[in-house]
Amino acid sequence: MSNIIRLVWFDLKQELTPPVWILLEWGTFGLQLSIYGALISRLVTAMPNYLQFYSVGFVIMMTFEIGSHTGRHFVEHAHEGRLPYLLSLPIPRWKLFLAIALQGGAELALLLVVPLSVTLIIIGNLTVLSVASAIATLFFLGFGVSGIMLALSFIAFRSADIYTAIVTALSTLIIRFSTVFYPLMFLPSSYAAAAVFSPLTYGADLVRLILGFNPSMLVDPRIALAVLTALAVSTLGIGVVLLQRLVEGVKSG
Secondary structure: OHHHHHHHHHHHHHHOOOOHHHHHHHHHHHHHHHHHHHHHHHHOOOOOOHHHHHHHHHHHHHHHHHHHHHHHHHHHHHHHOHHHHHHHOOOOHHHHHHHHHHHHHHHHHHHHHHHHHHHHHHHOOOOHHHHHHHHHHHHHHHHHHHHHHHHHHHHHHOOHHHHHHHHHHHHHHHHHOOOOOOOHHHOOHHHHHHHOOOHHHHHHHHHHHHOOOOHHHOOOHHHHHHHHHHHHHHHHHHHHHHHHHOOOOOOOO
16 A cells, blocks of 8 residues: 555655646636626526536536546656556556556545535535535546546557547537536436436536435436446446556557
8 A cells, every 4th residue: 555655646746846736726716606607696597596506516527627637647657658667666557557546536635625615615504424425426426537537548559639639529528518507407408318428417416416405406316326336436447457458568659
């Protein structure tokens, strides 16, 4: 375990020296919530307290972004020549994969500490159990998204351009066709049909249910929990297998 912690800290300290990107994300969240969120909450009259709904959605979107960053970071290691060094270390491949995933989890925790705190204050009247459950759900979603991007990152060893195009298109579809900012019941039928295939739909609605939102606006929590569990387990499992079988000897340029 000490080897994994050292690997996590080795990369994390470089990401946080200085932590400008985290401060920028916090600033973006503040601006979005205080300006755009405040304005649109006045326009959405069919839904009371839309600002609360919007703030949770933005936290979900930030969770997705940091999960995507984890996969891209792995690709950057390959193209910068750091991946061969990591592969040469006397540790099993699954530990290397776990270190990458844990680094993503640590970055997610640092990124969300302020936005999530602000969101919880806005919602109010929460219990320790509901807050802890919401945080656990966010990490589950984050690990699932990281697994997707880590699995896709192996495409970059063949073509970085194809990888970039796929990740950009996938990110756009997953965010736009989801319930991040709008309840499923308010979406047009075509959008709603696409939204049920987005993992963010289940992550966002499960977090909202835990935090006390109206269940009638949300997807079935049992389905949401099953989808998130399957996503995290399957994508991380695929990533471990790919790391063990495909990375060794792959040339990236």
